[in-house]
Every structure is written in C-alpha cells, then in structure tokens.
Amino acid sequence: ALRGVVALDGPSGTGKTTVARKLAANLGAGFLDTGAMYRVVTLAALEADVDPADAAEVASLAERLRLDIATDPSAPGARLDGADVGESIRTARVDAAVSAVSAVPEVRELLVRRQRAIIAETVERVGGIVVDGRDIGTVVAPDAPLKVFLTASSEVRAARRGAQDTAAGRPVDQAAVLASVRRRDELDSSRATSPLRAADDAVELDTSELSIEQVLTALTELAGHRG
C-alpha cells in the first residue's frame, strides 16, 4: 500500500484526474481532486452573480461557502452548501471562469489550507493519498516522495476533453474546446501566485501517445519505487 503523498500535476486534458483516481483505487489510497475545489468556488461565484475577476468579492464568498470534497476513489464527489455539484462544476461556463478565480491569492490560501488538512487526515486514516492539481508538488505537498508532472500536446488534450464532454452527453465544438484548453493553460501558467509548473524533482511524463492504462502502469511502477 502507498505511504504518504503522490503529487500529480499538469495542465488539463492529460488524463490526470482519471489516472489519479484509478491509481488511488489500485493502491488502496485516498484521492483528492484539487481542481474540483477551485471549480466549486467558481460555480458559487457564478451562481451568486459575483464577477470572477473581482478578487475581493470572490475571496469573501470563498470564506462563506461550505465545500465538501470526497476522498474515496470509488465514490468521488463535490458538494456546495450541501448540494451535489459533481456535474455542474464541469460545464464550459465554469471552465471559462475558473482560472480567474484560482488566481485570487486569498482563494488559493484558503483552499491550500483545506487541502493540507484533508491530506493529513487521509494519510492518517488510510496511509496514503494521490492528489491531482497544478501546484501539489510545488506548494501544497512539497515533501511528497513521488511527484509526477503529466504533459501532452494541446491538440491531444483538447481531443480528450472533447471526448469526455461527448461521453457526458454535452455538445462539443472541438475548435472551441481547443481554444479554451489553450487559454486556461496560458492563464494558469502565467499567474503570479503558484503558477502551473513542474517541481524541480518531479518526473515528467508525456502522455500524448499513451493510453490511460499505459500511464497508470508507469505511475504504479514509480509509486512502487518511491511510495
């Protein structure tokens, strides 16, 4: 079984969340999708008609809302003030606004604190946790024994994202998906606070030519060596 934290970072469409969940299930570990937490705050802002670019309003809203996130890889889920928002945090509207919300330093501070508490509690309870995000290896869990940075070309990532939308029954405009993926990369990589980047000691894995199963095999091997 996994001991401690596996930090899985990278841009959207690398298969990060799917792979993190499966790896956690295989290792008997917990699983934390930190992107879902930023998405819940974003959804709350949109529902409250708060401008995602209004940092002060977004920060104050983030302080007030109740956010629950599941750590069981076989039953992932997110709740906002008690309501199941697992589906509604994956819309194009949330995609378009989430980078602005996640660039607010107060929001990051609040969520990183929550993430560290969840990680500590889960490691205490089941021994290990796979955490996926953008800043896990650099900020949230810099002492993680295994850090992996997943990459893939933007075309491949947009195609995967489009396929996810199709599978979920959402209409897909592939050119718009590619534009949205590129825009989010640009915003996430260029923000002042905790930009998306690989930790110096992260293993980089290009998943462009790999299936989810192949990525999972590679990570299982790495976790066996370092976990």
Ligand code: C5P
């Ligand atoms: O992983 P996912 O694509 O669901 O993340 C949604 C957004 O949340 C990212 O585009 C990024 O702006 C933000 N995020 C972040 N830090 C994390 C995880 C996600 O800033 N650790």
